[in-house]
Structures are given as C-alpha cells and as structure tokens.
Amino acid sequence: MSEQAPAGWYPDGSGSERYWDGAAWTAHVRTPAPPAPATPPPSSAVAVVVATSEPAASANVISKLGSVVKKAAADRKATKEEEARDHSERARAAGALVTSGVFGISTVEIYEGGYVRVAEGREGNSRATEITKATPFERLRSISFASPETDKPDSSAAGSPIEGAVMQAMSGIMKGGKLLTKGTAIGMAASGVAQLAANSARKSSLVIATDRAIHTLTNQKHNGVYNVSQKEHNTVALALVDAGNSVLGISAEPEPQVAVEAIAVAAAPPAAPTLSDRLRELSVLHQEGILSDDEFSAAKGKLLAGL
Template identity: 65%
Template sequence: MSEQAPAGWYPDGSGSERYWDGAAWTAHVRAPQPAPPAPPTDEAANVFSKLGTAVKKAASDKKASKDEALRLHEERAVAAGRLVTSGIFGTSTIEIYEHGFVRVAPGGERYAEAEKITKKTPYERLRSIAFGVPEAERAHDTEGPGSPIEGAVMQAMSGIVRGGKLLTKGTAVGIAATGVAHLASNSARKSNLVIATDKTIHTLTNQKHNGFIQVSQKEHNAVAVALVEAGNAVLGIEPVAVAQPSISAPPDAAPPAQISVAAVAVTPSLSDRIRELSELHREGILSDDEFSAAKGKLLAGL
C-alpha cells in the first residue's frame, strides 16, 4: 500500500478488508462492506421531497381537524350550561341541558343494555323533541284476540303443530317464553322518541333485545314524556292545552277541564300496522302466505 494512501479500509487480497492507518496495515479486519447507494438524481429527489411534504401536510391537517373538533366540543360544553335532566329510553341515553343542548348515546336493536354517555358524546343544539304514544297506552290491548296481527301469529304457531314451516329456534323459544298474545301486542306497544338537532335526527324506540326478540319497555314511556317536557321547557315551548273529552255532557254542564300534556298522542296509521306485520314477517314469525293474509285483512277493514 502506498504511503500516499489515506487511512481507511482496503481489500487485503484475502477476501477481507483491513484497516490502513496511513502508514501501515493494522490488525483490524472486517468483512467486505457493500458500496454506499448512489445519491438520488435531481428528479428522484424532487419526487421524494413532494411525497414527504404531502405526508407531513396530511398529518398536520388531521391534527388540526382533531384540535378544531375538540375546541368546538369544549365550546359547546360551556354553552350548554347545566344538566337539566337525563334518562334512558329503550337502549339509548339522553341528556338535556338548560341552554337548549342535548347529548344522545343511541343504542342499537341488538343492545341488551343502554348505551352510555361518554366525554366524547357530542353536544347538539336541540331543535325539537316529540314522543309518539303507542295505541296500547290509550286503549289497552286494542290488538285483542281476532286482530290481524294476533291472528297471523296464531296461524304461524298452528303451522308448527301441523308440521308446517318451522320458525327459527330463537324465535320459537321467544314465543314460548312470552306467549302469543304478548308477542302479537308487543309491536303495538312500541313507541318512538324523535329528537331533531342541528346535526341529525335521532329516532329512538322503547325496545331492547331480550335474547330472542325485541321487547317493548312500557315503563320507559314515562321517561320519554319527562324528557319531552324538559326539552320543550329549555326551548321555551309551552305545553299544548287539550280539552278533556266528555262522552255525554248535559247542556248546562261546565266547560271541560284543560290539561297540559308534553306530547300529543299519535294514532298508528295503516302503514304503521303494515310495518308491524312486516317486522313479524322479517323475523320469521309469519310465512309469506300468513303475512299476505294478515295484510289483506287490514286493507279489507278500510
């Protein structure tokens, strides 16, 4: 090795590299090292630079969006004011705040327990809140024996006894556990709580899944009424005055008393009845023929 060669690693002729200290070989030996990669061309460097810039911008935009959402959430939390009331309706939890805000944790059809409000649940500005009272609350068991729904369920049950079309195992057990009359009227006891906000419209029901079928929780209807009263109060909406009906009042009788209600009862329409039958049909309780026969009976009553 020339004495002019700078210090460094050089092939020693034996397949290895030995360190030259600038004056003599040392005892330090290593395996041959790969050649360093060639520096990128101007075009490749430009592509990598743009890619890196795009990645950094995407990460920056994502963080900025997250920070903005957190800022708005905190602003709305302050604007909402104190919590007025909260309640569980079906599998959903609702909170109403004094300055016209609401938080909703909507449950699902397969939820057995109510969904909980968390610190991330958004504050939404309340626009309106209404409760649809089921007919069963106004006229107990109006879907009595002989009604299209119960008659259809009875036909489905008798089909099992005759060896006809079988229901699914879960549905059959559910019928045995709840009874045909209860199953037939359960859909009629379903009620809705509709909450409209500046973000979306929440349509909640008083039902939860008991492991076999959706079951209406009638006791939750009182919770819905209280939530409607609180919601209308923070919105500044006065309760609707409704006259107490009188079947046969004498000519000289006093005017009917006025009562305040938070929500007007909604009479289920024909489409509601057909929708109830459709739910039983979709769950496999009614066959195609039984569904068609029950729907025909409803339409015949027009």
C-alpha cells in the first residue's frame, strides 16, 4: 500500500477488509457490507400501476351495474305501489255495486259512484271473461247500445241455394267484413250460409267510454265453428245502459214521434234484385274464387233459363 493512501478500510485479497492507518496495516479485519439493492427500472413501476388499476376499474363497473339494477327494481316497486294506491282510491270512490251483467263474452259492472269495471273477452272465446280483484275501476264517461235494424235475414230470394242463399246472404256478409274465407265458402251448405247471415244480422254492440279506454263489446260468442249472436244478451245491454246513465245523472230520452208515412216507408220490403244485379253478384263471387267455374256456369245458366 502506498504511503500516500489515506487511512481507511481496504480489501486484503482474502475477501475481507483490513484497516490501513495511513502508515502501516493494522490487525483490524472486517467482513465487507453487502451491496445496496438496485433501483427497479421505470417500466416496472408503470406495470405495477397498471396491474393494480385494472381490478379497481372492474370493481367500479360492477358497482355501477349494481346501482342500475337496484334503481330499476326500486322503480318497479314504486310503480306497483302507486298502482295499488290508485286501485284502492278508485274502489272507494266507486261505491256500491249497482248492477252487473254478461254481454257476449264480456262482463260489466256498474257502480253508484259513476265507475265501471269491464272484463273484456277475447274474440274467438266461447266463455265470458270474469271480473277479478285486479280488474281496474274506470270512471264512466258514456255508455250506449246499438242494435241491428232487423233480426231476420232476407228470405225474399227464391230458387236454388246458389241463386238464393249464396248470392244474397254470402255477398252481404262479404261486403260487411268478409266473415267467410274462400276455402270454407266453397261447397258450404245453404243452411249454413243462411245461419251465418242470420247471426250477422243479429249482431249488437255495447260501447263503454271511460277515462282510460273505449270498450266496444258485441253479443257474440264462438261456438267452435263460427261466432254466434246471442239475442237474449241485448236485454242485459239495455239494463246496463239504464244503470250507467242513471249513475251519470242522464235521464232516458222520450222516443221521437215518427210520421205514419215514414213508418210505412221504413216497413216496406226492399225491392227484389234484378237479373243484372244477380249476374253482377255471380261475377264478383266468381272473380274472388268463391264460386268455381262449374258453379258459376250452372248458376248463370239457371238465371238465364228463367227469362
């Protein structure tokens, strides 16, 4: 060791350090201290930040989703509670039941407070829909009944089933709403066509307007094949109209006086269809596929043969 070297600890070549006093080696020996750990590069710090931030982001998303689900559930609960309160308030305001009845496949209840409950039947059902605890109370605005002008089908046409029932009843039904399909009309017996025409003529309607909806009910129900008009239900409809107008404070209007001449004109039977009218009806039925070529030719021939 050079004499110029300052005093201090220096490696002695055996893995230890010996103390140099500035002039000579002393007997003092020690084990060198371990090196300090290296500082991690900046990239490692970024990786740690990213790794620790991903679970936090996922937890935040899950928390937000949970809040949305809880809010939706709370809104549904609040809506149900509001509907229940409204139902209870309307039930108290409705008061006592005045009358009820079945019209067609629908059930109607009239209440003294000017409220009504309607269990409206679905078209094609054969049984009336019943009123339940959940059926809403609706404030009645108006109630009216519409009956057909005649309860009997036109029976003035004579001749074969094609000339009479098919040309008169079937064409009338088709013009009124095509209650018959092309597949079932072809080959249908004349008695069946006449029955359908009679049911269509006896169809009545009961219209109930409320603060929530307009219910249009009919006196028909399905018998498994087609809709059947229940004429006896018209009496029920009239009773419901009287009760509804009573709770609304509407008195029945007196029937208007009609001149004798007007009654005579209304009671006069309709004029019999001409040959041209029948030929046109046959042509329409043939064009729409109701009558086959053979049926059309046979009916047309019979009409022309009667000249």
